[in-house]
Amino acid sequence: MKKIYCSAAVLSAAAILIFLYLAPQRIRTSIVSENKVSYEQPVPSVAHGFILSQQFVPRYEQLERIEVYINALSCSREEGYLDIRITDSSAEVLYENQLPLAALPEYGMTPVVKEVRLAAGNTYKLSIEAVDTLDDGPAISFFPNEIAANEEESGGGLTYAGQRLENAVLRASFCYSVPLPPVNYLAYCLFIVFLIFLCAERLFLHLKK
Amino acid sequence: MTIISKTKSTIILAFIIGSFTMLYCSLILNQNIWTDEAFTIELTRQNGLLEIIRQTAIDVHPPLYYLIVKIFISLFGSSFQVYKLVSILPMLLTMLLSMTHIRPWFGAARAVLFLIFLNAIPCVMEYSVQIRMYSWCIFFITLAGLSTYGVYTQGTFRQYCILTLAALCACYTHNFAMISAVFLYILLGIALIFQKKTVPVRWLLSGAVVSAGFLPWLPVLLRQTGSRVGNYWIEPVTMKTIFGYFSDLFGSRLPYTAVMFGILLILAVFFFKDTRREERFVALLAIVPLLTVLTGILVSVLITPFFIARYLLPCMGLIALFLAVSFGGALQRRASFMLLSAFLAVMAANAYYTNFLLEYDSTHTSELLRYLEAAMEEDDLILYNHQEYGFIYECYFDSEKLCFLDDMDFEAAYHQIWYFDSCVSPWLPDDVLQEHGLAKEYIATLGIEQNDFILYRIYRK
Numbered sequence: 216m217k218k219i220y221c222s223a224a225v226l227s228a229a230a231i232l233i234f235l236y237l238a239p240q241r242i243r244t245s246i247v248s249e250n251k252v253s254y255e256q257p258v259p260s261v262a263h264g265f266i267l268s269q270q271f272v273p274r275y276e277q278l279e280r281i282e283v284y285i286n287a288l289s290c291s292r293e294e295g296y297l298d299i300r301i302t303d304s305s306a307e308v309l310y311e312n313q314l315p316l317a318a319l320p321e322y323g324m325t326p327v328v329k330e331v332r333l334a335a336g337n338t339y340k341l342s343i344e345a346v347d348t349l350d351d352g353p354a355i356s357f358f359p360n361e362i363a364a365n366e367e368e369s370g371g372g373l374t375y376a377g378q379r380l381e382n383a384v385l386r387a388s389f390c391y392s393v394p395l396p397p398v399n400y401l402a403y404c405l406f407i408v409f410l411i412f413l414c415a416e417r418l419f420l421h422l423k424k
Numbered sequence: 425m426t427i428i429s430k431t432k433s434t435i436i437l438a439f440i441i442g443s444f445t446m447l448y449c450s451l452i453l454n455q456n457i458w459t460d461e462a463f464t465i466e467l468t469r470q471n472g473l474l475e476i477i478r479q480t481a482i483d484v485h486p487p488l489y490y491l492i493v494k495i496f497i498s499l500f501g502s503s504f505q506v507y508k509l510v511s512i513l514p515m516l517l518t519m520l521l522s523m524t525h526i527r528p529w530f531g532a533a534r535a536v537l538f539l540i541f542l543n544a545i546p547c548v549m550e551y552s553v554q555i556r557m558y559s560w561c562i563f564f565i566t567l568a569g570l571s572t573y574g575v576y577t578q579g580t581f582r583q584y585c586i587l588t589l590a591a592l593c594a595c596y597t598h599n600f601a602m603i604s605a606v607f608l609y610i611l612l613g614i615a616l617i618f619q620k621k622t623v624p625v626r627w628l629l630s631g632a633v634v635s636a637g638f639l640p641w642l643p644v645l646l647r648q649t650g651s652r653v654g655n656y657w658i659e660p661v662t663m664k665t666i667f668g669y670f671s672d673l674f675g676s677r678l679p680y681t682a683v684m685f686g687i688l689l690i691l692a693v694f695f696f697k698d699t700r701r702e703e704r705f706v707a708l709l710a711i712v713p714l715l716t717v718l719t720g721i722l723v724s725v726l727i728t729p730f731f732i733a734r735y736l737l738p739c740m741g742l743i744a745l746f747l748a749v750s751f752g753g754a755l756q757r758r759a760s761f762m763l764l765s766a767f768l769a770v771m772a773a774n775a776y777y778t779n780f781l782l783e784y785d786s787t788h789t790s791e792l793l794r795y796l797e798a799a800m801e802e803d804d805l806i807l808y809n810h811q812e813y814g815f816i817y818e819c820y821f822d823s824e825k826l827c828f829l830d831d832m833d834f835e836a837a838y839h840q841i842w843y844f845d846s847c848v849s850p851w852l853p854d855d856v857l858q859e860h861g862l863a864k865e866y867i868a869t870l871g872i873e874q875n876d877f878i879l880y881r882i883y884r885k
Contacts, residue, residue: 252876252877403680405766406684409767416755416757
């Protein structure tokens with residue numbers, strides 16, 4: 216029995232080390248940052264050079280997604296796409312995504328950016344433009360009120376067709392993937408050790424028979 | 425494992441029960457409620473016992489919980505804490521079952537495991553501090569389940585009486601608790617027929633008493649159900665929702681919590697063969713939640729969506745009992761028992777922390793109340809534009825001071841107005857204010873429940 220328990224203890228230690236090595240990448244949680252409540256209105260078009268851009272400062276490195284409110288009910292979704300870009304302060308494109316209009320829902324919060332790693336605390340610009348559309352493209356919502364800004368947009372500027380929209384922010388939510396605080400690993404470690412000791416106990420009982 | 429003395433086990437169980445009760449109590453020292461809780465408060469504050477029965481006949485749930493609440497608030501006052509204590513009381517009673525029923529029948533180790541399993545299941549702590557009927561359902565169904573075991577193993581008149589009473593109370597507390605109670609009776613009947621090779625008369629009598637007792641409410645239940653066909657708020661059941669039930673009940677803010685509980689349940693099924701013969705009846709009790717969920721899905725698919733994950737809460741005591749009896753039988757060594765207890769204690773702490781954040785840190789309610797308490801004067805009014813939330817605001821503020829935007833007379837006598845602008849229709853244009861010589865000042869973005877709004881102060885220029 217002693218030998219089995221010793222083996223279980225060694226196995227547990229190894230399993231915990233492997234777990235602690237893998238956990239920061241594998242066991243993560245999501246943090247969502249949303250706008251505060253406010254009345255909203257849409258920009259009438261993001262096609263034909265009417266680019267809508269919002270400056271933002273991410274709070275964490277790993278952005279799972281950025282969602283914006285898109286209303287595609289009154290535009291043709293047969294052709295064209297939304298060109299989404301994230302640029303840094305030197306205008307270098309760090310992320311680009313072409314979202315076909317046909318893939319858009321009729322309306323609602325829609326993920327336009329997925330899985331991107333940025334430097335927390337730096338300023339970036341999210342730009343949205345509809346390209347090759349049959350009409351003005353979908354309407355995208357903003358809040359004409361800076362009190363609606365989430366932490367990322369706070370202090371940043373919203374620009375539409377080259378013009379700065381004063382006292383306005385994009386209706387957007389920022390979803391991050393962050394590692395769990397290490398104290399939470401205790402639950403997983405205990406579970407792993409329990410399973411290993413349980414197996415050891417069952418093995419002992421089996422051998423005893 | 426070592427057998428501990430009765431006194432020692434009493435001290436351990438009392439300590440665990442006391443600790444969890446204190447934790448529950450620490451979750452209710454706030455002013456946080458959500459829509460369903462506001463419904464309970466509104467129904468019980470404004471109506472007498474008979475009117476409550478009449479009103480619940482129009483709603484979807486049976487009246488017993490509301491009647492219990494009414495009695496308590498009549499005796500102890502209608503503060504939020506009294507309402508929330510009414511929900512903690514049955515949790516305490518359920519935990520006491522570990523001393524009165526589980527320890528004598530299954531041993532002290534399993535009684536300890538039952539307590540920790542019960543409180544470690546993430547959804548239990550969440551709903552047990554809410555001003556709703558779920559903790560009472562957990563108590564009635566757990567008591568009924570344990571009584572079926574008592575009936576199966578001892579068959580005494582007392583056990584039958586407790587079973588009958590607990591089942592009847594469950595039926596009058598929640599419709600899905602009633603379904604669970606029905607399955608408890610059916611499974612007990614099958615087990616008794618196999619055991620005694622004849623149809624047990626006492627079981628038939630007990631079932632008949634419960635049926636007769638529920639008969640007055642049956643037409644109401646059928647009418648309620650009929651009137652909700654096609655127009656109930658619950659979303660249609662899909663495969664995604666069915667798979668979601670488990671994570672809704674056993675998931676928490678820690679990723680993979682539901683997976684860990686899933687593994688424990690699978691292991692418990694596997695280990696059940698190690699338990700004593702009569703203890704295997706507890707495995708039958710664990711089928712009750714399965715049959716309840718199957719009934720819920722069936723009703724939702726065939727008639728109208730009537731089932732959501734939290735309607736399985738009444739069965740959580742049975743699941744905790746099943747896990748405790750199974751693992752209590754399987755764990756032969758102190759090391760694995762202590763490891764499982766430690767893991768469950770951490771999960772209970774996680775459930776507590778999650779609910780602490782939910783109760784104290786998920787809304788702006790306390791900030792708003794603190795602000796208005798300091799700033800509001802005698803002749804002030806509260807104006808709001810989100811009509812659906814009017815009855816929630818009434819739980820916090822004197823209804824005479826509350827006014828919905830469409831009903832507002834700006835010429836009326838008041839000192840100033842506190843405007844909760846939820847940014848929905850109807851809205852208040854600035855020119856209307858100007859017409860009446862008023863101006864508004866932005867105070868903050870605050871809220872009550874999950875309904876955030878912009879708080880403005882409207883004053884005479």
